[in-house]
Structure formats: structure tokens, C-alpha cells
Amino acid sequence: MSDPVALLDASALVAVLFQETGHDVVETILDSGRAATTSIALAEALNVARRKTHELDASTLRTVFAMKGLRVEPVIEADAIATAVVLAIADQQRTTRASISLADATCLAVARRLDVPVVTGDRQWTDLSLDDVTIRLFR
């Protein structure tokens, strides 16, 4: 498999699942065969699919993404340290609109390790000021 060009966060996967605005952009990235996500972001997306009563179950949805060539990147020990740093920076920036979850922070940490931009629909992420991580909106 080719190196990924982008790391999709949960909001990008949810956009595809529910055909939200911007889903066509995410699907173009998926069709390139060079999209990745994190195991945690995938779990987030599958959880949202269940909560919003998607017609397909989690196992089937995982297969759908796999057939689209989505690479699921594990979160490794080095990412744990980077995740803690991201959370610390977010803590320092609490006066801004920035409010990120643990899953968000791991996604940003993995993107940093892979040296690829994170693709998200969550505009709050753009309020974060992080070195070495590029955040791009798909809509």
C-alpha cells in the first residue's frame, strides 16, 4: 500500500456514512487509496453511526471502509507521549474555542508521526495552534 497522503478524523468518516456536506471530497481522498485513519477515530465514527442508527452495523461498516482502501493506523506508545503533549497545549489554550477530546488528540499525534495533514470537518480544531501538525477542513 502506498504511503497515505492524509489522515481522516472521525468527522470525515461520519460525513461519508451519512452523506453530509463534503462527503464527496472525503470519498475522493478514499478513492485515491491513500487515506488513513486511526483505530480510535474509526471507533468514534462507528459509535456515532450506532447512536444515529445507521442502517449498517459496525462490522459491516468497517468492511465498507476496508473495501475503499482505508488504512487503519494503530496508536502506538510514541503516540501516547505526543497525545499528552497535544492535550497539554489544548489545556493551555482553554481560553480559546479549542476543546478537543482524547480521540482528537491521538489523531493529531498520529498525523504528526506519519507527517501527513489531518482532514477534519470540525472547525474547532483550527483554533488549536500546534507545531508540526497540519489541520485541513474538508468542507
Add this chain to the structure above:
Amino acid sequence: MVAVVEDDGRIVISAADRLMDQLREACDRMGQRDATADLQQWRGESEADRLDRLEHPDIDPKGAARRGRELLSELGLE
């Protein structure tokens, strides 16, 4: 498991679920405000906020198409 240094210098290995209680006790002893509850509350709010944003995304339709085109161009996927 976590290691906690007691006042008399002893190092006590403790279950992680006691950590917050011990932090509060340490804050009390030092006369400092206990910030652990604030931190826990804020972290919990962050998780709930994120889930809410995933379920009910705040979409700006005006610039969405342009941002999408720019992203695909940047990734070399046009």
C-alpha cells in the same frame, strides 16, 4: 498502579483509582486549591462536546465547496 511519595519520604505504590483522592489530600495539606475536579469536569465536557459536534456538525455551507476544492488540490487529488 502509581507511586506516591508520602510526607515522611516513603514511596507507596497505590492503585490508580486512589490517585485523585491522594492529590486532593496533598492539595489540602499544602493549602492549595484543589484543581483536580476542574480538570476532570473540563475533560468530561471536552469528550461530550466532541460527540455532540460529530452528531450535529456545525457546517458552513458558504465556503464548504471552496475548502473542499482547495484540499483536493493541495493533496494532488484533483
